Amino acid sequence: MHNPYLPEDWTIMAMREEIEDHFFLELRPPAGSRVWEYTPGQFCGVSILGIGEAPISLSSSPTRPETLQMCIRKAGRLTSAVSKLSVGDVLGLRGPLGKGYPLEQIQGRDVLILAGGLGMVPLRSLMTYVLDNPERFGRLTVLYGTRTDLEFLFYDELTRLGKSGRAEVELITQEVRPGGRYRPENGDRKGFVTDLLAGGFCRSPGETFVAMCGPPVFYRYAVKTLLEKGFSKALIFMSLERRMECGLGKCGHCSVGYRYTCVEGPIFNYWDAYNTPELIEIREGQPWINS
Amino acid sequence: MDQLVIGIFGLTGCAGDQLTILNCEDELLLIAEKVTMKSFNMASSRELAGRVEVALVEGSVCQPEDLAMLREIRERSRHLVAFGTCAAFGGMAAMDQRVHPEVLRDTVYGPDGEPFEAIRARPLSSFVKVDFVLPGCPVEKGQLLETLSCLLKGSFPDIACTPVCAECRSRENLCIVLERDEVCCGALTRGGCGARCPSLDVSCAGCRGPVEDAYYAVNADLLKGRGIDREKIRKKMMLFSAPAGMGERLEREFD
Amino acid sequence: MLRKRIEIKHLTRVEGHGGITIELVDGTVKTVHMDILEGTRFYEALLKGKGFLEAAAIVSRVCGICSASHAVTAQLAVEDAFGIRVDSRTVRLRELLLLGEIMESHALHLFFLLLPDYMGYPSALDMARDHPIKAKMGLFLKQLGNRIQEAVGGRAIHPPNVMVGRFGKVPGRQVLSDLLACVEDGLALTPALVDLFASLEVPVLLEEATQYLALSSRDGYRFVSREIAATDGKVFQASEFSRVCNERVVAHSHAKQSLYSDRPFAVGAQSRVVVNGGELTGAAAEALERFVSAQGGMGRGNPISNSMAQAVELVHALQAAKEHLVDILTNGAGDAPPETVIEPVKGTGIGLTEAPRGILYHRYDFDDNGIITEADIITPTAQNLANIERDMRLVAERFGEISADGVVLSPAMGCLANRDLSFVLQVIARAYDPCISCSVH
Amino acid sequence: MRILRFHKSHLEVWLDLIAETADLYVPKKAGEKAHRFERYEDFQEVDLSYTRTILPPKKFLFPPEETLFSRDAGSDSYHVPEIPDRDVVLFGVHPCDINGIRVLDVFFGSFDRPDYYYQRRRKKLRIVGHSCMPDENCFCQSMDAETAASGFDLFLNDMGDHYLVTLGTVEGDLLLGDRADTLPEATAEDMTELMAGIRRRREAFTLELDTSIVPQAVSLHQTDPVWEELGEKCLTCGCCSLGCPTCTCFNIRDTNTLGGSAKRSRTWDACLYRDFATVAGGYNFRPNRGRRVQHRYYHKQVGFAQSFGQPSCVGCGRCIKMCPTGIHFVEVFRALQENSLKQEMGRDA
Ligand SMILES: Cc1cc2nc3c(=O)[nH]c(=O)nc-3n(C[C@H](O)[C@H](O)[C@H](O)COP(=O)(O)OP(=O)(O)OC[C@H]3O[C@@H](n4cnc5c(N)ncnc54)[C@H](O)[C@@H]3O)c2cc1C
Ligand code: SF4
Ligand code: SF4
Numbered sequence A: 001m002h003n004p005y006l007p008e009d010w011t012i013m014a015m016r017e018e019i020e021d022h023f024f025l026e027l028r029p030p031a032g033s034r035v036w037e038y039t040p041g042q043f044c045g046v047s048i049l050g051i052g053e054a055p056i057s058l059s060s061s062p063t064r065p066e067t068l069q070m071c072i073r074k075a076g077r078l079t080s081a082v083s084k085l086s087v088g089d090v091l092g093l094r095g096p097l098g099k100g101y102p103l104e105q106i107q108g109r110d111v112l113i114l115a116g117g118l119g120m121v122p123l124r125s126l127m128t129y130v131l132d133n134p135e136r137f138g139r140l141t142v143l144y145g146t147r148t149d150l151e152f153l154f155y156d157e158l159t160r161l162g163k164s165g166r167a168e169v170e171l172i173t174q175e176v177r178p179g180g181r182y183r184p185e186n187g188d189r190k191g192f193v194t195d196l197l198a199g200g201f202c203r204s205p206g207e208t209f210v211a212m213c214g215p216p217v218f219y220r221y222a223v224k225t226l227l228e229k230g231f232s233k234a235l236i237f238m239s240l241e242r243r244m245e246c247g248l249g250k251c252g253h254c255s256v257g258y259r260y261t262c263v264e265g266p267i268f269n270y271w272d273a274y275n276t277p278e279l280i281e282i283r284e285g286q287p288w289i290n291s
Numbered sequence B: 001m002d003q004l005v006i007g008i009f010g011l012t013g014c015a016g017d018q019l020t021i022l023n024c025e026d027e028l029l030l031i032a033e034k035v036t037m038k039s040f041n042m043a044s045s046r047e048l049a050g051r052v053e054v055a056l057v058e059g060s061v062c063q064p065e066d067l068a069m070l071r072e073i074r075e076r077s078r079h080l081v082a083f084g085t086c087a088a089f090g091g092m093a094a095m096d097q098r099v100h101p102e103v104l105r106d107t108v109y110g111p112d113g114e115p116f117e118a119i120r121a122r123p124l125s126s127f128v129k130v131d132f133v134l135p136g137c138p139v140e141k142g143q144l145l146e147t148l149s150c151l152l153k154g155s156f157p158d159i160a161c162t163p164v165c166a167e168c169r170s171r172e173n174l175c176i177v178l179e180r181d182e183v184c185c186g187a188l189t190r191g192g193c194g195a196r197c198p199s200l201d202v203s204c205a206g207c208r209g210p211v212e213d214a215y216y217a218v219n220a221d222l223l224k225g226r227g228i229d230r231e232k233i234r235k236k237m238m239l240f241s242a243p244a245g246m247g248e249r250l251e252r253e254f255d
Numbered sequence C: 001m002l003r004k005r006i007e008i009k010h011l012t013r014v015e016g017h018g019g020i021t022i023e024l025v026d027g028t029v030k031t032v033h034m035d036i037l038e039g040t041r042f043y044e045a046l047l048k049g050k051g052f053l054e055a056a057a058i059v060s061r062v063c064g065i066c067s068a069s070h071a072v073t074a075q076l077a078v079e080d081a082f083g084i085r086v087d088s089r090t091v092r093l094r095e096l097l098l099l100g101e102i103m104e105s106h107a108l109h110l111f112f113l114l115l116p117d118y119m120g121y122p123s124a125l126d127m128a129r130d131h132p133i134k135a136k137m138g139l140f141l142k143q144l145g146n147r148i149q150e151a152v153g154g155r156a157i158h159p160p161n162v163m164v165g166r167f168g169k170v171p172g173r174q175v176l177s178d179l180l181a182c183v184e185d186g187l188a189l190t191p192a193l194v195d196l197f198a199s200l201e202v203p204v205l206l207e208e209a210t211q212y213l214a215l216s217s218r219d220g221y222r223f224v225s226r227e228i229a230a231t232d233g234k235v236f237q238a239s240e241f242s243r244v245c246n247e248r249v250v251a252h253s254h255a256k257q258s259l260y261s262d263r264p265f266a267v268g269a270q271s272r273v274v275v276n277g278g279e280l281t282g283a284a285a286e287a288l289e290r291f292v293s294a295q296g297g298m299g300r301g302n303p304i305s306n307s308m309a310q311a312v313e314l315v316h317a318l319q320a321a322k323e324h325l326v327d328i329l330t331n332g333a334g335d336a337p338p339e340t341v342i343e344p345v346k347g348t349g350i351g352l353t354e355a356p357r358g359i360l361y362h363r364y365d366f367d368d369n370g371i372i373t374e375a376d377i378i379t380p381t382a383q384n385l386a387n388i389e390r391d392m393r394l395v396a397e398r399f400g401e402i403s404a405d406g407v408v409l410s411p412a413m414g415c416l417a418n419r420d421l422s423f424v425l426q427v428i429a430r431a432y433d434p435c436i437s438c439s440v441h
Numbered sequence D: 001m002r003i004l005r006f007h008k009s010h011l012e013v014w015l016d017l018i019a020e021t022a023d024l025y026v027p028k029k030a031g032e033k034a035h036r037f038e039r040y041e042d043f044q045e046v047d048l049s050y051t052r053t054i055l056p057p058k059k060f061l062f063p064p065e066e067t068l069f070s071r072d073a074g075s076d077s078y079h080v081p082e083i084p085d086r087d088v089v090l091f092g093v094h095p096c097d098i099n100g101i102r103v104l105d106v107f108f109g110s111f112d113r114p115d116y117y118y119q120r121r122r123k124k125l126r127i128v129g130h131s132c133m134p135d136e137n138c139f140c141q142s143m144d145a146e147t148a149a150s151g152f153d154l155f156l157n158d159m160g161d162h163y164l165v166t167l168g169t170v171e172g173d174l175l176l177g178d179r180a181d182t183l184p185e186a187t188a189e190d191m192t193e194l195m196a197g198i199r200r201r202r203e204a205f206t207l208e209l210d211t212s213i214v215p216q217a218v219s220l221h222q223t224d225p226v227w228e229e230l231g232e233k234c235l236t237c238g239c240c241s242l243g244c245p246t247c248t249c250f251n252i253r254d255t256n257t258l259g260g261s262a263k264r265s266r267t268w269d270a271c272l273y274r275d276f277a278t279v280a281g282g283y284n285f286r287p288n289r290g291r292r293v294q295h296r297y298y299h300k301q302v303g304f305a306q307s308f309g310q311p312s313c314v315g316c317g318r319c320i321k322m323c324p325t326g327i328h329f330v331e332v333f334r335a336l337q338e339n340s341l342k343q344e345m346g347r348d349a
């Protein structure tokens, strides 16, 4: 009988502080095993036995199957302990968990990636996937906003991508800080992600697949703007965060309404979310996403 | 590997938490092997000054000297742990916040005493930053060992903050409130003791301090509804469940 | 005029915060203060207005080391006030609990706080490295005491199981027979224990007559009684105790002090052995004889003998615990079902026990509803303080030869040879095994 | 399905026999009116006339605390603790609890991610059911759980001086041992009597919940004042959930030893506790007590049913009995339904 609670020991091959308190990790599977088969949008359980476990998104793409990549923010006990590790150390991994993006549904469509802050982490997986399979998808647009320009993740990678012309990439930040990455010469802008949406980015909004991930406030405004712009509710997908302990739909912590976020999510489309009590409320006439 | 250096300090309290360290008879030698204990006055004459990684501070602040000592400890330590209920919530000494400390003093020392300054007993967090709270009157041996072990790994432990009732149910006890119409502070009190008292058929006195969301009003209504005299309820809850700072809430919610 | 002030800010290897200040002028001792710097919690005031059901839970928090004594004494006082009779099994279990506390407390003192002084280590943990067998014996006996307290009291510290008139839950047969097996193991250690402490070279610091007070027991060496005996031959009743010990406030300390007929007196293991030693039997009686022949009598005023008395009591506690366990296991339930419905009665109740450090006295006045209107707690360390100061004064006067860099002692002091006065004063204080949180409550 | 006649006078011998080869648990008294499933030691202690045990049988399948795995210092492999090899036989389980276990079976086997720890204990569990009479808190009838159609190995119908034993599985035959083919089959007369008994029992229910519009009522009344009122009344002690035969929430927590070994274990949790939905940084998705109560009710009656085809309540009445402040599962839904009706009438008027 398979024991899905048991982690495997993966080895850290590369580790760097991507931005302050956010650690980029690249991991290799235990000897004799291969990297799991997974779909962008899925996550895994990262643990150090004795400290704990946390759900962390996979940031790499299955099209590059040698390693797994992730980006972990120092937020509490486990993540702080992870931040103290270094190359060669092992980390317990369990996964892949959850349901990723419905790739068949995206097939042939334009893809709009809409990220806020740490939300770029899981979306980078989808982004890489789309780029690695240009024949299967339409145009790729990446809109990424942060609170300050100190918080841009994968800045160089995104800027290079924008310049390469393989995708339309726009970075925007609310606040420019000393030492930050904001470079107007690269086309970086100041403002909110929703400002980017105001421009006519997509040829046919109603047909474009939207993948979005970000903090609660981000969803609140982004969904509203997308709907105003005529994007299709059935094609808006968001990643919704909840407390998770097991990732197997058993511990109950992530349960909302009739759903277990960890197995039926974390990716939900607008209707899923709308139909699930607690995920979306209508406030002041506007959808209010509780994430 | 460098040894973990912890300091063990006592402000005003009963020394029960420090004694709990010495009560880990089976593990004591191992602890001594892995941890350097500084300032453990109760057990050692070797006073080592200097910085400590973690300070376990027992007792509450009951006199100006305590406060001075607490500030010095904070200066000296990277992390400060409120060690036991007195340190975490004020404990017994902080029970009757309605009575002025000078009145308390005069009751005990009468008119002959040399008037020393009496201040209201307060938990550590009223004065300094507390990094971790290890409650218990005294702390549970298992949780103490877990704290030390986890500190050796460089982290604070993951200690539950669910009420005593959770453990009481898990141990399949009968509920004292429902069976005997007695005041039990289980629902107000943070677990971790394995529902020690209800399992002995003794109602919970609340010695591990209040859960973060103690609902005094609901508990009081429940007990009043079962015909228990309100003063009785108040007295029991005042022991530990409504410590310094929360006592006022209890009073407010009570009627 | 040559003035010298010796100040020990923090006494170590005692429970709580205390210091010692001595002032000498031209070689004569002017003042001796045992400064109790511990903060006060005002327990007597906190008790006012609380119900009789809460008393034990509150007062047990006076002290972590002798919490069982406080809890039992509180219940004795409540029962005295309300006229509650307690069944024989409850009585036995309480005695057993107190014996567990004696074991834990004495083993802690003897092995952790005292022995390092004799063996020249700053702490027991340092000592353990070189003398693992001694350390393990101490740990075993200490743990045994805790096991008994856990099984009977529900917890090693602040025992919640001790209730008015009864125990919440009486330990089951399995638990009791496991304990019995452990006690047997403990008894097997007693020869080694006695050898160890009889082999110590005990310095005779003093041989001044001392007044000893202890609860007097006639049917065996007991820790609960309602009669107090003094070595001057007088016997007092429980109700007379507060008059007899005459507790009063002193200026230099948060702890009160006591005097018997205006003179300091001692309580504790040594006092008990002096007063009730005749009741000791078996290995405990033999141990006492052994110590007396090796180190001189217990009643000669040498405070250091208190530790040897503790060793004697440790042996006794093991013997007595076995007796109680066997009795409870064979006779099962007590003579009458314990009372569960308690009717408060207006009046006063007094509880008296021999805590590890001596006589513990609780007095409560209750109103009709069982609410405490007045409380008085007199702890053993508070009773001993005046005597500790007396002993220190005598020692300082005897050895207080001042040299430029301190006070040097005569070399004929056994392990205390060539130690300075401040060290010797600490040794005296530690010999009493003072419990400072008790003394300031 | 064979039904056999078993005389009660043989019960003790039979239980002794089972206890020889399996860990046998039976209902025993735990106070005046309370019971617990405890290890069989002495036949005199077995009390089959109980109504409900304090904890349901879930404690045998999903214990309050369970070690998932551990690792010794310096080792690079995880150690999953073994469970005893012997079968566990639960004797005298009532239909609601049998149905409760069926709910657990569905849940712990769900999402293509079966729960390893549950499954391995489940494989070793044999269930001998026992008929019962309802008290004022039983409403299994309303929850369609008053009889167990399956989920037992044997089921004993109490007929006075004998049982009519329904055989549920082959393992049930094995439990009967040699008796399996020597016991007389039930006669037509027996069956008539059995039917009469079932009818008597059916009539004995006093508590009823009309479940027909429960899902709609709960879904419609997401913002009903009932929830706030319940929030005001709930102690959040969690007793209802921990004692529920079908509540399954747990926490995973790591612990360490001084020697450097560490283990991961799970303990029961309840969605009523304040930090149940709190994530790193302290954001709480359900900070409000009323919302937490609502979540429990919604999940049990609607959410679970939507995911797994049946509500996760079997009407055992434990949460009613257990709630210190007297929150009554059935009354809550009645109140919601009444509010629905009121609204309806308000609209008509
Ligand atoms: C699907 C998903 C994907 C995520 N991806 C990433 C990522 O790629 N990078 C990243 O930095 N963070 C990610 N997070 C958030 C991350 O899980 C938390 O920051 C992390 O759990 C903090 O753990 P800790 O032990 O350091 O915090 P602590 O506060 O010490 O522990 C918190 C406790 O609550 C639980 N918990 C806390 N926060 C969360 C949470 N957000 N979700 C679930 N359980 C939680 C943990 O299991 C733990 O028991 C993700 C969360 C989810 C649900
Ligand atoms: S006895 Fe006390 S702790 Fe136990 S369930 Fe009842 S209220 Fe909670
Ligand atoms: S049950 Fe209550 S009083 Fe007893 S140990 Fe636990 S928290 Fe303390």
Ligand code: SF4
Pocket (backbone or CB within 6 Å): D240, D243, D244, D245, D246, D247, D300, D312, D313, D314, D315, D316, D317, D318, D319, D320, D329
């Ligand atoms: S919700 Fe209540 S009645 Fe229903 S199964 Fe759970 S405990 Fe029993």
